[in-house]
Amino acid sequence: MRNSSLKAPFQYKRIDISSVNADQQKKAKNMGTTLKRIWQYIAIEKGMLTLVILMVLISSIFALLGPFLVGRAIDNFIITQEANGLGYLLLALIAVYIIHSVSLFLQNFWMVGIAQNTVYTLRKNLFEQFHRLPISYFDKRQHGELMSRLTNDIDNINNTLNQSVIQIFSSVLTLIGTLVVMLYLSPILTVVAMSIIPVMYFAMRWITRRTGPLYKLQQRHLGKVNGYVEEIVSGQHVVKTYSQENYVTNQFEKRNNDLKNTGFWALTISGFIPKVMNMLNFLSFGLIALVGGILVIVSDTSLVTVGTIVIFTEYARQFTRPLNELSNQFNMLLSAIAGAERVFNVMDETQEELDEKDAITINDTNGHVVFSNVSFGYENTKTLDNISFEASPGETIALVGHTGAGKTTIINLISRFYNYDSGLITLDGLDIKKIKRSSLRSHMAFVLQDAFLFHGTIRENIRYGKLTASDHEVEKAAKNANAYEFISHLPKGFDTILDQDGSGISQGQKQLLTIARALLAEPKILILDEATSNIDTITEIKIQDALKRLMEGRTSFVVAHRLNTIREADIIMMMKNGKIIEKGNHNSLMKQKGYYYELHS
Structure with missing residues (x-):
């Protein structure tokens, strides 16, 4: 019986060159x-x-x-x-x-x-x-x-x-x-x-x-x-x-x-x-x-x-x-x-919008963020509609709502990954468009759902938050992030080499490293986007403890689905279809018996 697979490599269909992507030709x-x-x-x-x-x-x-x-x-x-x-x-x-x-x-x-x-x-x-x-x-x-x-x-x-x-x-x-x-x-x-x-x-x-x-x-x-x-x-x-x-x-x-x-x-x-x-x-x-x-x-x-x-x-x-x-x-x-x-x-692709000519560098910030009637849309699809709120220095703002409610969009606007369409966002009373992007982001740190690690040692991954940090500062940040214990048990400790996906350590341990990285950066504004999702209970306790230490004295924006992670937030904003439908702390929102209350029941 003939092996039909031997024939496959020599079968070539005719290519219609007239059908070369018209869009690419343009x-x-x-x-x-x-x-x-x-x-x-x-x-x-x-x-x-x-x-x-x-x-x-x-x-x-x-x-x-x-x-x-x-x-x-x-x-x-x-x-x-x-x-x-x-x-x-x-x-x-x-x-x-x-x-x-x-x-x-x-x-x-x-x-x-x-x-x-x-x-x-x-x-x-x-x-x-x-x-x-x-x-x-x-x-x-x-x-x-x-x-x-x-x-x-x-x-x-x-x-x-x-x-x-x-x-x-x-x-x-x-x-x-x-x-x-x-x-x-x-x-x-x-x-x-x-x-x-x-x-x-x-x-x-x-x-x-x-x-x-x-x-x-x-x-x-x-x-x-x-x-x-x-x-x-x-x-x-x-x-x-x-x-x-x-x-x-x-x-x-x-x-x-x-x-x-x-x-x-x-x-x-x-x-x-x-x-x-x-x-x-x-x-x-x-x-x-x-x-x-x-x-x-x-x-x-x-x-x-x-x-x-x-x-x-x-x-x-x-x-x-x-x-x-x-x-x-x-x-x-x-x-x-x-x-x-x-x-x-x-x-030739359009670059990220250049900083305005009169944009300035800020050496320090109190972390006072104010949204005033802010609206924004991705490619003509309105995502935020007339949003207003205030985050005082050191306060924790929690963003709650179903997928697509606009939580991550608020984060993207604060960090100027996108520019808002109308309204005003200020930092310490200054329009964030008047601040250079690099300067604005230098005062921020991010802890995201997917803990991204670079190929290199644990020490190098933590030091990414502050390249001039000494080994002592790196190890101190690891201790404050509750990561020092598991690092010390690794064969080469802080010199253990990680792949990009962080193979060899758990998802929770990866997250602890990103928290250590954020601690080392010493930001005034902290952004946590689903930082404790998909983490086991024991590790979550360590992460919550590390996050509490990280958030202390810093203006923090927390996106979370797990409601127990935001109970202590100063302001909880319930979002739906790009609007804030409820706002207050945990106790006040529970008394209102609205959407937030229904999520707990």
Whole structure:
């Protein structure tokens, strides 16, 4: 029985290149603009680039000089059987090829440096742009797809700069130089050699019109694969918990298959180029030999010599080789442009709103926050409607309500991840829009539901709250967060290395580390978003104790579903559909017997 699985890898569905995402075509910059932007990065290395161009010019000239000397040797020495002077010509030929080889080495060596510096700057700028984009941008996109732009797309540009820039420039110079010398030697044979150009042009046009869209599609599918892989690896616990391995494997297979198909057709169609060029090369050689031979016989070398025919066959190869290289490099260029467009699309995204010109830096704050008739909406969907409340210094404000009530939105507005649409939010009487974002957030600390830890030691993760903190301060913060005990029982204590997901410690222990991080930052405003959810009772007691210590003397905003965590809050705000429907402390709200009371009953 035949194994049908052996057949699968060789099945490729036809790609309809006319269906390349229309939206991406609208957003993508045209080739000229993209190349110009890449050039702006390359042009930074003007000195080295000048040397590279000089070496390319030298290598192109000496590449033309070699065949010319061989032709002269045939006509002047071999046919005439004259040896006098042949030795000098051979020495000159050796010198020509040595200089040509050295210039090739130097141009490639220097171009690698230019390419690496260019890509370094491009990758640096893209990474910095990530930090200038608003939170909303990352909320709408797969993180793996964005990572693909920083890695795969920029690597694509790097490969093209290393291989294509020199080749394109060298090929153009070689084409011009070869054509000039060929016309000088024999206009007739030049016309014969050029007769294949129209065929070559239409063949290359047919190929590149198909490979260009396919390379764009390939880069997009690669981004989707990376995005999906990042998502599934991050959610591996959920996948295994629900036994969905087969489902996610099938979903990956679909994306991988799309990438396989586009890659197959892009490489297959572009693979026609060397075959077509070789066929046309052989045709050109044959025509030059045929016509040249006839001219030698008919004209008795008055029009063409044997050496000229030899030179022409080599020049014909040198003429079609640059065309072949240009065609191949053009395909690489299309692939790089596809990647560059994806990179520049991120670069062109609207950055987080700049601080107002008159925004100031605040050195300290009392933590007095006031909302006055504040309204806000995400993309024309109203989330907060005419909200007003006051948080005095040191008070704890608890936000309660069902999902979508607007609790997290209030947190986002206080921290200026988003700007409110109308109304006014003040800190110590100053409109928060008049405060620089970095300055405002430097006085805040966050303890969120998902405790995020970086790859590194426990000490480094805690110190992230205050990079200048000493080891003693880090350990003191851990003690105040009730984290010191479990840390001391780890094999390497504070030097224990954690993965990004904090493998090796429990969810509650991760949360204790984030509390220690917040304590070390010594903020005046504290934001707790479901900080005790999904925590066992014993650990919750430790966390509650640590949080009480953390909240002491600080203005705190607490989002919580567990009502026992907010009983002692100074103000509890019951929210529904973006409005505050009840406000007071626990006892006063219980007496009202409204929504808050119903949640307890």
